[in-house]
Amino acid sequence: MNRRSVEKVEITRLTGKKRVKLEDKVIRETPLTIFIGSQEVGTLLCTPCKVDYLAVGFLFTQGILQNAETIKDIYFHPERNFIQIQLDGSQEKLRSAIPSKNLFLSSCGACSSYLPEYWQNLGKINSPFTMKKDTLFEAMKDFEEKSNLFKITGGNHSSGLFDREKIEVFAEDIGRHNAVDKVIGECILKKIKTKDKALFLSGRVSWEILVKAFRALIPVVISPSAPTNLGIHLADTLNVTLVGFLRKERMNIYTHPWRIV
Amino acid sequence: MNRRSVEKVEITRLTGKKRVKLEDKVIRETPLTIFIGSQEVGTLLCTPCKVDYLAVGFLFTQGILQNAETIKDIYFHPERNFIQIQLDGSQEKLRSAIPSKNLFLSSCGACSSYLPEYWQNLGKINSPFTMKKDTLFEAMKDFEEKSNLFKITGGNHSSGLFDREKIEVFAEDIGRHNAVDKVIGECILKKIKTKDKALFLSGRVSWEILVKAFRALIPVVISPSAPTNLGIHLADTLNVTLVGFLRKERMNIYTHPWRIV
Numbered sequence: 001m002n003r004r005s006v007e008k009v010e011i012t013r014l015t016g017k018k019r020v021k022l023e024d025k026v027i028r029e030t031p032l033t034i035f036i037g038s039q040e041v042g043t044l045l046c047t048p049c050k051v052d053y054l055a056v057g058f059l060f061t062q063g064i065l066q067n068a069e070t071i072k073d074i075y076f077h078p079e080r081n082f083i084q085i086q087l088d089g090s091q092e093k094l095r096s097a098i099p100s101k102n103l104f105l106s107s108c109g110a111c112s113s114y115l116p117e118y119w120q121n122l123g124k125i126n127s128p129f130t131m132k133k134d135t136l137f138e139a140m141k142d143f144e145e146k147s148n149l150f151k152i153t154g155g156n157h158s159s160g161l162f163d164r165e166k167i168e169v170f171a172e173d174i175g176r177h178n179a180v181d182k183v184i185g186e187c188i189l190k191k192i193k194t195k196d197k198a199l200f201l202s203g204r205v206s207w208e209i210l211v212k213a214f215r216a217l218i219p220v221v222i223s224p225s226a227p228t229n230l231g232i233h234l235a236d237t238l239n240v241t242l243v244g245f246l247r248k249e250r251m252n253i254y255t256h257p258w259r260i261v
Numbered sequence: 262m263n264r265r266s267v268e269k270v271e272i273t274r275l276t277g278k279k280r281v282k283l284e285d286k287v288i289r290e291t292p293l294t295i296f297i298g299s300q301e302v303g304t305l306l307c308t309p310c311k312v313d314y315l316a317v318g319f320l321f322t323q324g325i326l327q328n329a330e331t332i333k334d335i336y337f338h339p340e341r342n343f344i345q346i347q348l349d350g351s352q353e354k355l356r357s358a359i360p361s362k363n364l365f366l367s368s369c370g371a372c373s374s375y376l377p378e379y380w381q382n383l384g385k386i387n388s389p390f391t392m393k394k395d396t397l398f399e400a401m402k403d404f405e406e407k408s409n410l411f412k413i414t415g416g417n418h419s420s421g422l423f424d425r426e427k428i429e430v431f432a433e434d435i436g437r438h439n440a441v442d443k444v445i446g447e448c449i450l451k452k453i454k455t456k457d458k459a460l461f462l463s464g465r466v467s468w469e470i471l472v473k474a475f476r477a478l479i480p481v482v483i484s485p486s487a488p489t490n491l492g493i494h495l496a497d498t499l500n501v502t503l504v505g506f507l508r509k510e511r512m513n514i515y516t517h518p519w520r521i522v
Contacts, residue, residue, distance in 0.1 A: 007490040012518040014394055015511050024513065029467055029489035045467070045491075133275055154506070155465055155487030174467065174489055204416055206290055206306070206435065226416025228290035228435055229268040230306075245415070250276050252285065257273040 004028065004078070005049045005149055005172070027155035029174050033082040034058065047149070047156060047173045050182045051076055054173070055083045057185025061212040068188045122211070124239040127219040129196040130259045131164065133251070136198075136222065139167065140246050143200045144224075146170050150202070159183045160200040161192070161218070167200065168192065176203035177212070184216045194218050205244060210234040220259055222246055227254055265289065265339070266310045266410055266433070288416035290435050295319065296345040308410070308417060308434045311443045312337055315434070316344045318446025322473040329449045383472070385500040388480040390457040391520045392425065394512070397459075397483065400428065401507050404461045405485075407431050411463070420444045421461040422453070422479070428461065429453065437464035438473070445477045455479050466505060471495040481520055483507055488515055 011024045030048040034041045034055045041064065046054055052074045059065035065087075073086040139162045147158045149172040159179035160167040169192060171182030180201055187194050198220035199213050205223050207230035213221050221235065222243040232254045235242035241259040245252045253260055272285045291309040295302045295316045302325065307315055313335050320326035326348075334347040400423045408419045410433040420440035421428040430453060432443030441462055448455050459481035460474050466484050468491035474482050482496065483504040493515045496503035502520040506513045514521055 009490065009493055009515060012514040012521075013512070014514065014521070026488060026490050026493060026515075029491040045469075153487055155489060174465070204435070208306075226414055227287060228416060229270065229287050230290040232270055232287060251274070253273040253275065254270065254287075260273075260275070 005047050006152060025152050027149060027153040027174055031081050035082060035084040036064070036087060037084070044175070044178060046175060046178045048078070048081075049173075050171055050186065051083055053171065053182045053185035053189060054178055055085060055185065056188050057181030057183065058178075059085065060188055061181055061184055061215045063215070068191070071189075122214055122238060124237075125214065125217060125219045126239065127196055127217070129219045130261050131198060131220060133260050135164065136243065136246060136251065136260065137249065139198070139200065140222070140224065142167050143170075143202075147172060147202070157201065157203045159202070161187060161194060162198040162200055162222075164197070168197070176201060176206075177208060179203075180209060180212050184212060187216065198222055204228065205231040205235075205242060207231050207234045210238060210240060210242070213240060214238045266308050267413060286413050288410060288414040288435055292342050294343040296343060297325070297348060298345070305436075305439060307436060307439045309339070309342075310434075311432055311447065312344055314432065314443045314446035314450060315439055316346060316446065317449050318442030318444065319439075320346065321449055322442055322445055322476045324476070329452065332450075383475055383499060385498075386475060386478060386480045387500065388457055388478070390480045391522050392459060392481060394521055396425065397504065397507060397512065397521065398510065400459070400461065401483070401485065403428050404431075404463075408433060408463070418462065418464045420463070422448060422455060423459040423461055423483075425458070429458070437462060437467075438469060440464075441470060441473050445473060448477065459483055465489065466492040466496075466503060468492050468495045471499060471501060471503070474501060475499045 005028050006025045007028050008023055009026055010021060013020055013022055028047055029045055031043050032046050032051055033043040070087045072088055075084045143160050146167060149156050156172050156174050157176045157179045158172045161169040161183050169183050169186050171179050173179040173182060194216040197218060199218045200222050204225045205221060205227040210231055220241045224246050227242055227244045232242060235255040241256040242254040243251050244254060266289050267286045268289050269284050270287055271282060274281055274283055289308050290306055292304050293307050293312055294304045331348045333349055336345045404421050407428060410417050417433050417435050418437045418440045419433045422430040422444050430444050430447050432440050434440040434443060455477040458479060460479045461483050465486045466482060466488040471492055481502045485507050488503055488505045493503060496516040502517040503515040504512050505515060
């Protein structure tokens with residue numbers, strides 16, 4: 001656990017007839033402004049751990065960054081809440097990579113994109129990857145076991161990449177999308193393959209999550225929570241297997257069930 | 262329940278060793294583009310019920326709309342997912358009301374705002390409103406009872422306005438922020454007072470939720486979930502009582518506990 005992720009606060013707890021003052025720990029929420037060179041891309045509200053992975057994952061899943069090869073340097077200024085990524089290539093080229101209309105596919109509900117147009121051009125994942133159902137149940141146990149920040153604060157989401165044997169990469173954040181971006185960003189920077197693996201996340205599977213998984217070529221998305229109808233339609237189109245409500249001995253497979261054997 | 266909020270899908274359910282195909286219901290997620298006159302304000306991803314309340318609540322909590330008096334007409338086009346609000350006043354005047362930098366205080370993590378600057382100018386809620394703790398426990402039961410979409414889909418948030426006796430206004434949506442905006446928008450359009458009442462929401466209390474409550478002059482915010490540290494700091498500054506983890510016989514009061522007696 002990164003200490004920057006949690007803050008101690010004084011609270012009043014009412015239990016039955018008792019009213020006591022005590023110290024409690026809450027999850028941190030911090031604005032993080034991402035720059036590519038001198039160009040501001042946007043500000044995320046996030047939990048300030050693994051911010052380099054977050055920034056790289058965010059830029060990658062937004063389609064702004066294509067791979068790690070072009071990254072020359074990452075500079076994080078924790079006091080001023082900004083992270084600057086220096087890329088190879090001219091400033092002119094970078095400018096054109098940043099959408100003028102904010103196509104931020106985050107949990108926001110505040111993007112100016114027309115979704116169907118966007119995903120019709122994404123393509124499909126052609127992976128023969130399959131997983132045993134019992135492996136999924138085991139993996140979910142591991143996944144929940146790793147959620148340290150959640151155990152402390154009860155206020156965040158988590159995401160993980162599962163390689164058929166273990167949760168290989170894991171991240172937590174106040175935002176569902178950020179947790180996924182941290183996982184993908186770590187994979188990019190550490191050159192961990194994401195193809196033919198499964199993405200776990202703790203929260204709702206909306207369509208932006210599918211876009212992120214697709215960008216990283218991940219063929220299976222798994223959650224203990226519910227999907228949305230758009231998430232399901234997009235998973236279907238992209239050839240991604242979407243599993244929801246994975247809980248003790250039970251799961252719902254919404255799309256491409258042949259990958260769960 | 263609005264039928265537009267739920268979609269039937271075919272799923273594969275694994276339970277123990279059984280594998281069956283069946284029909285299930287999932288929550289709808291739809292883009293909704295908001296226009297003021299001919300000017301596009303932005304697109305929300307939302308559950309398409311009470312969209313007029315959502316649009317009005319969103320514009321109000323963003324500070325774009327000041328009150329219902331200026332609304333001449335609301336036109337919703339369900340097939341094309343857009344809602345158009347006609348206001349009194351010249352187009353020129355409206356243009357200036359829409360921030361050029363997208364200050365969308367949604368769950369996004371994709372706004373270009375610098376938070377501290379923003380909230381330092383908000384002011385304070387000077388309300389002597391208090392609530393009895395037992396009332397809160399009862400209200401939370403009512404609140405959860407009303408969550409029909411959640412009972413069906415398990416995939417959405419809810420929000421309600423509590424007037425010391427009952428949940429007076431209630432809404433559900435895939436997004437926490439949208440659910441709150443729907444409640445506030447309904448109050449604006451129906452001229453229901455929000456002052457000296459309590460805002461319930463099912464999800465995490467982050468700082469944008471506090472901004473929304475403050476805009477509607479609501480002095481108490483209550484959730485069964487966790488708050489973030491920024492949510493707590495903002496509640497403290499705005500003089501709002503923030504209650505989290507309200508569950509059976511238990512709650513945490515993070516700020517201004519004198520309002521819970």
